[in-house]
Amino acid sequence: MHSVLAQAASGALSFELRLGQSSVLTICILALLTFVLREIVLYFTRHSMPPGPFRWPVIGNALQLPQDHPWVKYTEWAKMYGPLMQLDVLGQHMLVITSAQTARDLMEKRSSIYSDRPHLVMAGDLAGFGDTLILQNYGEEFRYQRKLVSHSFSPSVIHRYYDLQEAAARRLVLAVIEDPDSLESSTRLHIASIILRMTYGYTVKGVDDPLFTTGIAVINGFSEATRPGAWPVDFVPILQYVPHWVPGFVFTKKAREWRGVLERALWAPYYWCKENYARDAAHGLCLCGSILAAEGSQLSSDQEWLFVNAAVTVMGGGLDTNISTILSFVLAMLRFPEVQKKAQAEIDAVIGTNRLPLISDRHSLPYVRSVVTEVYRWIPAVPLGIPHALRQDDHYDGLFLSKGSVVVPNVWGMLHDPSIYPAPHEFKPERYGGLDAEMTKVTDIAFGFGRRACPGFYFAEGTIFAIVATVLAICDVVPTVDEHGQEVIPEVSLTSGAIVSPENVKCAFRPRSGRVKDILVEAVETEQE
């Protein structure tokens, strides 16, 4: 009986096994066929896609993508594959543009389909940055947020902030004269002060001020969360459902931490503004105050949510980019002292030495303007721009560009093209011949493209000019000396990330005369009263 049963059972088992084996075999054959078919389809469509380095099946270029300073490799590849190149990572297409003309043709002239942002699961969905202006997809919400922000940064109202920017520039220069080691921290503090004052009307009390520290923390969280290639969940979204206690899956915990910081950064300065803006109106309304004054209780909770998410982006957009630009300026002055002398000579000739420079002097200082432009070109703060995403299939120059592609403008490559900027690694403000039309060609690239181009451009121009002109008018930027009394000129070494900064920039700000320093001290003291 048992043997019959056993036989029957073993027969059933072997039948199941046979069935199991044949199903597994069928699935494998189907998978293989699908894969081969996909590769054949890709092979025939690829010849009309932009060229690029060899793509491996399935993983594409995943193993070739440079982790550090990717713009250097992209620029090298652009010489081989041309100004519009395609890379694939696990089926995700990436278009890298290394020509200003192509970037304009696609990202500006066709901006209605090139203005989305790529979907980032880690930063957008898990950490909660998805509704910030910088990650917002192109659509109604985006337009609403953009309008709120652009209104306060248009050239016609930007002069409102000049006093604020000049005063912060003076405090910054004095702080570095007194403590040269504080170059980076003082720059961070004073630039953040300008932005918090302009956005919420809030005056930062010092480095421990919670609104300042939360602002910095949220920016750090955002940079980490958006680090390209750092989060497998961005490529395999299903991973977001794995509990955080599973070894190796701590990212959901990290995302929750960032979400908490973001919540505080969104609401704390907004509530402060809500309580204080009417009292602050005498100083001219800040971004948040003018929205509240115009809309007040009319703002729906959805609009309020979009507004706080737009305002927090202003802080994020304006801080690291400006710090990077100032550090690059200082590095240029240390490495190219003849440029510094020439810029100082222009300031002395135009403004003299009896007063401090003003932002309104910009128009009469073409060489200083060229120095600022050359900083944007020499070390662009955002060397690969902020990626856009393509909303629908497109054709350009006989090439097929597929919907959903991530679009990366290789700003570094465009601004270091030797056929346009000879000796691109040299710092040469003379290359613009003092012509604004030539300088605009640089800023049109460095500040982004089309409907996503940086809304803070005019504001940034004011802050950067105020700091650069004040430093040059009051100080010589000089290198530090080592223990043997030798000058230490820092090498050009850059951090790697979406926003880059030169590393180890050490210097001293040496007042050019006792008299100019007195003028500076007096101005700072008067402003503080």
Ligand code: HEM
């Ligand atoms: C040297 C200074 C700066 C540089 C180089 C810079 C550069 C950029 C770039 C390249 C983008 C992306 C554009 C694109 O997607 O095509 C951007 C976006 C943005 N910037 Fe700036 N920026 C600077 C300063 C500022 C300042 C001072 C503010 C505000 C006060 C600001 C606010 C923003 C915002 C809100 C966005 C997001 C726009 C959007 O996604 O639609 N930026 N910036």
